[in-house]
Amino acid sequence: MCFSDREQEAGKLLGLYRRGAAVPILVYGPEGSGKSTLLRYIVWRVDRDGGLGVYIDALSGGDLEEAIYPLTSAMRSILADLLAGTAPPLGRVLAVRLWDLLRGLLMRAEAERRRVLVVVDDVYRALGLEEAEAYTKRLYELLGRLYGLGVESALVVVATSEGASRRLLARHSYASTSLLWNLAREGLGELLSQIEAPIGAEEAWRITGGNPRLLGRLAELEWSPGRLVEELAEQRLAEALEAVGREALEKLAEDPDSEPNAARRLEDMNLMIRLSRVASLSPPPEPDRELGVGRDWAWQTPAYRLAALHLLERR
Structure with missing residues (x-):
């Protein structure tokens, strides 16, 4: 499969990389929206064009090839010393010792x-x-240390799906946040054409809202929207019902902006998300209650809203 869509998001990130940024950029968005895929692609572009690009998966365990990309010969040499005697998880260690890694790479670059x-x-x-x-x-x-070593431009990106971390960092001036939304309708259609999916583009859009990971789960369930909704209702929304109560969940299924406090609790459960209509890599989604999108809040994918409605009907 080829990398689908994301020309606008890739262009913005590459522009920031070439100009340089004064603070780290926190890229947040729905789970499964393609943040990791996009960011690995940007690192590949930077490395291909002669820059120094490093991607670290901080959740990676003991597999070095999963923990860091690209794993060049120079990288392996530096990591042999850096990780000597270190126990997994390697991704966490690399995230903590990032300065030592970058300094070693730049000295050899x-x-x-x-x-x-x-x-x-x-x-x-x-x-x-x-x-x-x-x-x-x-x-x-x-x-600041990187610029002290004489680099022309530097960009540090942190990716997260957690609303709590976004809310914490929004209080400070030493980071900026930027929303990465699901694929646009055209991007989802491009992805569907590559996998020859036996489902119409409009139906897939109304279920997934352009979320690639959820599209993959739909494929695993033999392209049955009903099975997907039932699974999400049982595995994800039953706990949400307990967390916010029936009345609040009903209101949020009808209007995502109706219960901000309850929406915030569901954001911590990776079911809803606070939208930014200014600081956004992607075009912000337009309000559409059938897709579960409001002006300020949205369900991370329409399937979560459908699962909430399904659960409420059964109970």
């Missing part, structure tokens, strides 16, 4: 590799939410 892109994925889940502010502050200081 050719003169033209003076633009740097660093992506740390899922680090707040790896370190714990209580470390989010301190770790992000260290990334901000790391940018």
Whole structure:
């Protein structure tokens, strides 16, 4: 499969990389929206064009090839010393020792590799939410260190699906946040055409809202929307019903903006998300109650809203 859509998002990130950023960028969005895929693609572009690009999966365990990309010979040499005597999880260790890694790479880099892109994925889940502010502050200081080594431009990106980390960091000036939404309708159609899915583009859009991971789960369930909704109702929405109560869940299924406090609790459960209509890599989704999208809040995918309605009908 080819990388689908995301030209606008890729262009914005590559532009930031070439200009350089003064603070880390927190890219947040729905689970399964393609954040990791996009960011690995950007790192590949940077590496191909002669820059220094590093992607770290902070949740990776003991497999070095999963924990860091690209795993070049120079990278392996530096990591042999850096990780000597270190026990898994390797991704967490690499996230913590990021400065040592970058400094080693830059010392060995050719003169033209003076633009740097660093992506740390899922680090707040790896370190714990209580470390989010301190770790992000260290990334901000790391940018200053990189410029101190003489780099022309540097961009540090942190990816997360957790609303709690976004809310914490929105209080500070040493980071900025940017929303990455699901694929647009055209992008979803492009993806469907590649896999020759036996489902209409409109039906897939109304169920997944352009979420690639959920589309994959739909395929695993033999393209049965009913089975997907039943599964989500049992596995994800039953707990949500207990968390916010029947009345609030009914209101949110009807209007995502109707119960902000309950929506915030569902954001912590990765079911809803606070939208940004200014700081956004993707075009912000237009309000559409059938898709579960309001002006300020949205269900991360329409399937969660459908699962909520299905659960409420049964109970």
